[in-house]
Amino acid sequence: MDVSSGSRSARLRTLLGGLRHAVRLGWQAGPGLVVGVALCTVAAAVMPVAAAWLTKLSLELITHPGGDPRRLLTVGAGLVAVGLATALLPLAARYLRGQFTREVGALAQDGLFGAAERFTGLSRFEDPVFLDRLRLAQYSGCHAPGNLLGGVLTVAAGALTLAGFLGSLFALNAGMAVLVAMSAVPALAGQLRVSRRRAATTWEVGPYERREHFYQEVLTSVQAAKELRLFAAGGYLRNLMNDNRRRANAHYLRTDRRELRTQISLAMLSAVIAAAGLGWALHAAWQGRISVGDVSLFVAATAGVQSTLTSLITEIANGHQQLTLFEHYRTVVDSPADLPVASPAAPVGPLRGGIEFRDVWFRYAPDQPWVLRGLNLTIRPGRSTALVGVNGAGKSTIAKLLCRFYDPQRGSITWDGADLRELDPAALRERIGAVFQDFMHYDLSAAENIGLGSLDALTDRERLEHAARLAGVHETLRDLPDGYDTLLSRVFFQGDAVNARLGVSLSGGQWQRVALARALVRGERDLLLLDEPSSGLDPRAEYEIHKALLRHRSDRTSVLISHRLGAVRDADVLVVLDDGQVAEQGTHVDLMALDGRYARLFRMQAEGYQGDPLNVVTTGKG
Numbered sequence: 001m002d003v004s005s006g007s008r009s010a011r012l013r014t015l016l017g018g019l020r021h022a023v024r025l026g027w028q029a030g031p032g033l034v035v036g037v038a039l040c041t042v043a044a045a046v047m048p049v050a051a052a053w054l055t056k057l058s059l060e061l062i063t064h065p066g067g068d069p070r071r072l073l074t075v076g077a078g079l080v081a082v083g084l085a086t087a088l089l090p091l092a093a094r095y096l097r098g099q100f101t102r103e104v105g106a107l108a109q110d111g112l113f114g115a116a117e118r119f120t121g122l123s124r125f126e127d128p129v130f131l132d133r134l135r136l137a138q139y140s141g142c143h144a145p146g147n148l149l150g151g152v153l154t155v156a157a158g159a160l161t162l163a164g165f166l167g168s169l170f171a172l173n174a175g176m177a178v179l180v181a182m183s184a185v186p187a188l189a190g191q192l193r194v195s196r197r198r199a200a201t202t203w204e205v206g207p208y209e210r211r212e213h214f215y216q217e218v219l220t221s222v223q224a225a226k227e228l229r230l231f232a233a234g235g236y237l238r239n240l241m242n243d244n245r246r247r248a249n250a251h252y253l254r255t256d257r258r259e260l261r262t263q264i265s266l267a268m269l270s271a272v273i274a275a276a277g278l279g280w281a282l283h284a285a286w287q288g289r290i291s292v293g294d295v296s297l298f299v300a301a302t303a304g305v306q307s308t309l310t311s312l313i314t315e316i317a318n319g320h321q322q323l324t325l326f327e328h329y330r331t332v333v334d335s336p337a338d339l340p341v342a343s344p345a346a347p348v349g350p351l352r353g354g355i356e357f358r359d360v361w362f363r364y365a366p367d368q369p370w371v372l373r374g375l376n377l378t379i380r381p382g383r384s385t386a387l388v389g390v391n392g393a394g395k396s397t398i399a400k401l402l403c404r405f406y407d408p409q410r411g412s413i414t415w416d417g418a419d420l421r422e423l424d425p426a427a428l429r430e431r432i433g434a435v436f437q438d439f440m441h442y443d444l445s446a447a448e449n450i451g452l453g454s455l456d457a458l459t460d461r462e463r464l465e466h467a468a469r470l471a472g473v474h475e476t477l478r479d480l481p482d483g484y485d486t487l488l489s490r491v492f493f494q495g496d497a498v499n500a501r502l503g504v505s506l507s508g509g510q511w512q513r514v515a516l517a518r519a520l521v522r523g524e525r526d527l528l529l530l531d532e533p534s535s536g537l538d539p540r541a542e543y544e545i546h547k548a549l550l551r552h553r554s555d556r557t558s559v560l561i562s563h564r565l566g567a568v569r570d571a572d573v574l575v576v577l578d579d580g581q582v583a584e585q586g587t588h589v590d591l592m593a594l595d596g597r598y599a600r601l602f603r604m605q606a607e608g609y610q611g612d613p614l615n616v617v618t619t620g621k622g
């Protein structure tokens with residue numbers, strides 16, 4: 001629910017729901033800290049009152065000599081204690097609040113990223129609105145509960161002070177007390193409007209700030225540094241970064257101006273009321289109805305009520321803004337599953353009958369073109385299937401659909417006859433090993449870079465080394481300064497602050513082998529997806545790795561994607577994709593005999609290697 005829209009009562013219900021959620025989160029983070037902060041804040045608020053009473057008592061004891069001196073001593077000691085408490089309590093409250101904010105921030109962050117991890121598909125991470133929300137959720141989840149606790153306590157403490165001042169004013173002029181109190185109503189309404197606008201501004205500037213952040217990252221990332229320096233493109237990106245900052249600032253400026261206008265109106269209203277009150281007080285004193293002392297008390301009480309009301313209203317408006325922003329956190333944490341999961345989900349057995357795409361239509365979003373248009377394809381168990389086609393033909397899309405990162409809009413994909421939508425995605429993925437085209441370089445140790453493929457192998461060095469050997473990268477990793485424990489990163493230090501050492505950077509092909517090892521460490525999974533697993537390898541390495549993989553998976557199901565037809569010609573079935581459908585399929589020999597697209601592409605590549613070097617061609621258009 002968006003708190004900036006909907007009826008007033010719906011908005012209120014949402015805000016109250018948010019408040020309950022924030023309180024629950026705060027309480028989970030540290031009940032002791034919440035109680036500690038509350039006690040310190042309330043105690044600090046009553047200290048001035050205690051000091052006033054003890055001062056009054058001590059003055060009375062002094063002006064009435066002959067009393068018990070021990071009483072004066074006790075009152076004096078009380079005053080010292082109150083003085084000390086007045087100095088120390090705010091410090092203790094600040095310390096506890098800092099600790100509370102850190103604890104609740106860590107808890108909220110864990111909750112948020114736990115929720116993000118529960119999204120089984122990829123579409124949320126490709127949705128700019130969701131990414132904007134995620135950014136605000138991170139901020140508000142970490143800060144809102146702490147700020148709300150502080151706000152609630154400040155309001156409670158302010159209410160105590162306000163009651164004292166308002167009582168004094170009421171004793172002198174009841175009408176004036178009511179008038180000052182009533183002036184809080186437009187002030188509160190105005191400030192709430194401002195806080196709603198502020199929260200809306202934070203949402204509106206989200207896309208600009210996220211883009212600004214992207215440019216900042218690119219301008220300082222080592223991956224982009226080569227191109228940006230060679231192409232001298234840094235200035236262009238810096239301008240884009242500045243442009244997004246300027247746009248965000250323009251939004252903030254508009255909001256600041258509105259806020260200024262509201263606050264000027266409210267300040268003038270307060271001044272008019274205070275002036276009217278002063279006029280009444282002077283007139284009453286002139287006529288002898290009240291004393292000069294009363295005038296001074298009246299002025300002090302009016303100023304006290306107004307300033308306390310202002311700070312109370314500001315706190316309430318801040319709390320309102322925090323709650324409005326906290327809705328982003330709640331929305332992410334309470335988001336429904338992105339892909340429907342059957343309940344109960346059917347078990348996923350070892351692949352025996354094969355995987356079938358039946359009349360599969362798929363596009364990434366309703367406003368985007370179809371990538372697959374009624375695709376029919378069978379992936380036979382125990383066989384290797386190679387997908388071939390021009391750039392954008394949909395090969396990687398098929399690999400992602402096989403992992404159920406998306407669901408097709410029409411048709412079905414079945415695993416041994418069971419629709420993937422009926423299966424538990426985690427159980428399905430347990431049965432799959434994969435190297436994706438855009439595989440990750442993790443700034444972690446070499447062992448972790450492989451072990452992430454199967455967490456139970458993280459501490460099993462033998463398994464890690466076996467996978468690395470299969471991927472042909474064992475010797476490289478073994479010979480690193482700290483072997484498999486070497487950090488594969490140039491942006492973080494290895495070791496602690498005292499013994500910090502630079503990590504190591506691998507070559508593109510070595511990284512690709514590490515990614516392959518990560519897939520292979522999963523062991524004998526039912527399905528292995530290899531999306532361009534050897535594009536960065538030298539020809540000899542590519543040949544060796546393919547031979548090793550064929551040996552390793554001789555009776556296993558594999559889907560290979562490659563533009564280098566020489567690398568996949570030995571696959572049991574070659575599938576040529578075109579226009580979102582299967583254009584040709586068969587063995588290399590079948591397809592060469594067919595003399596269709598595959599044969600043309602294969603001959604072009606072969607000629608490229610043997611003939612005129614200027615005619616080197618791959619299956620890609622781009």
Ligand SMILES: Nc1ncnc2c1ncn2[C@@H]1O[C@H](COP(=O)(O)OP(=O)(O)OP(=O)(O)O)[C@@H](O)[C@H]1O
Pocket residue numbers: 126364368371389390391392393394395396397398437620
């Ligand atoms: N995450 C995505 N969101 C939107 N469109 C996408 C996404 N991924 C791919 N596409 C589009 O889907 C089409 C198929 O892309 P896909 O990556 O499956 O092709 P491919 O055959 O693997 O290409 P290549 O040989 O270049 O790797 C392309 O037109 C691409 O623009």
